[in-house]
Amino acid sequence: MTLEEIGAGVTHLRMRTLGTRMLGIDVSAYLLGPILIDTGFAYVREPLLAALAGRRIDAVCCTHNHEDHSGNAAAIAASRGCQVYLRDAAGLWEEGVRSLAPYRRFWWGPVEPFAPVEMPEIIDVGGRRLAAVAAPGHSRTQVALFEPSTGDVFTGDLFVSPGATAVLIWGDPWQEAASLRRVAALAPRRMLSGHGLILERPAPVLEVKARRIExxxxxxxxxxxxxxxxxxxxxxxxxxxxxxxxxxxxxxxxxxxxxxxxxxxxxxxxxxx
Ligand SMILES: [Zn+2]
Structure with a gap:
């Protein structure tokens, strides 16, 4: 678990285990003022809560429902008494999240139950203002969180690698391509993804991926x-x-x-x- 200040008032939390090292990725969460974007997975709960101790959290936004992003939402919401926002909140337990396949249980562990609140179009908390842009394709609940004042966009699993790739059985490549274009059209200054990748001026790269998928x-x-x-x-x-x-x-x-x-x-x- 590492914490790093990465500019524009954003703290980057990187979570690693033996399992993530095997995959060659880490799992990222971001603290944007008092807004926590994503919550990591069950196996890093204790270090995550320790790392967040003493920091103000007034709202949690999950970029999507998958267990490596929503795994600790319940614990954080309970300790801070705050809401957890999820787009298409009724979909929390869909896409295999309720009953994880063995590999998902092995890598990430289960999601502790919580009651997500439907993601508003604008999240305005503690002086930070985010627009929630629908970005389905990887997951029906996937959202891109865009902060117009800084140009940062938090994209969860919208962009993990550059080309057309394998997808989850619930995925929709056409929706994924449309979502990539929707986020590119925001002309973000920086993209902060759910697995450690941070890219400056990502629009052209998002467009290329959309084209390859199509x-x-x-x-x-x-x-x-x-x-x-x-x-x-x-x-x-x-x-x-x-x-x-x-x-x-x-x-x-x-x-x-x-x-x-x-x-x-x-x-x-x-x-x-
Ligand atoms: Zn995912």
């Missing part, structure tokens, strides 16, 4: 319409890295894969399929 999704639809089997569509849309993808597919009980991307691209294609 190209891969369009190709998926085209090949599926020609009657190719799903696995063959996957091989043509993603010609490289098949072995690694199959490894992750097996590891995640088929929750995370390129096959999911291809099927979701066809299922949710504009015009209906």
């Amino acid at each position: 190209e891969a999704a369009r190709l998926s639809v085209e090949l599926a319409e020609r009657g190719l089997p799903w696995r063959e569509v996957v091989r043509r849309v993603f010609p490289r890295g098949g072995a690694k993808d199959r490894f992750f597919e097996a590891l995640t009980s088929s929750e995370f894969s390129r096959l999911n991307f291809v099927r979701a691209a066809v299922r949710n294609a504009p015009g209906g399929h």
Whole structure:
């Protein structure tokens, strides 16, 4: 657990365990004045609460419902008596969060139950003002939190890596691309993601990812319409890295894969399929 002041009145909390080191990422939360953005996962609860001791927290915003972002919302809300905001709050237990697959239990641990409050369009707390921009695709509850006065945008898992990638079985590549463009259109000065990545002037990178996702999704639809089997569509849309993808597919009980991307691209294609 490390805390770092990173400018514009933002404190970056980085959470690491053996599991996150295996994945080569960390899990990030941010303190923006008295607003806490994301809460990490169950296995870092004690160090997180210790790191936050003595700091004012008047509101918690979860960028989305997944257990590595909402895992400690209950503990923080209970100790501070504050609200936890989540977009599409009724979706808290969706997307496998209620009953975690073994790999999710192993890496992050369960979400302690809490009652999220629907994310308002504007969060105005302790002199900080954030606009909550809907950013579904990775998760139906995903939001981007944009602070116009500084140009910072907090994006959770909207952008983890640059190209079209494997997605969770609940993912929607078309929505993901639209969300990336919506956030790019804000012309943010800085993007602060849920897994440690911080990028200055991210709009062009977000646009490129959106375009790559749409190209891969369009190709998926085209090949599926020609009657190719799903696995063959996957091989043509993603010609490289098949072995690694199959490894992750097996590891995640088929929750995370390129096959999911291809099927979701066809299922949710504009015009209906
Ligand atoms: Zn996520």
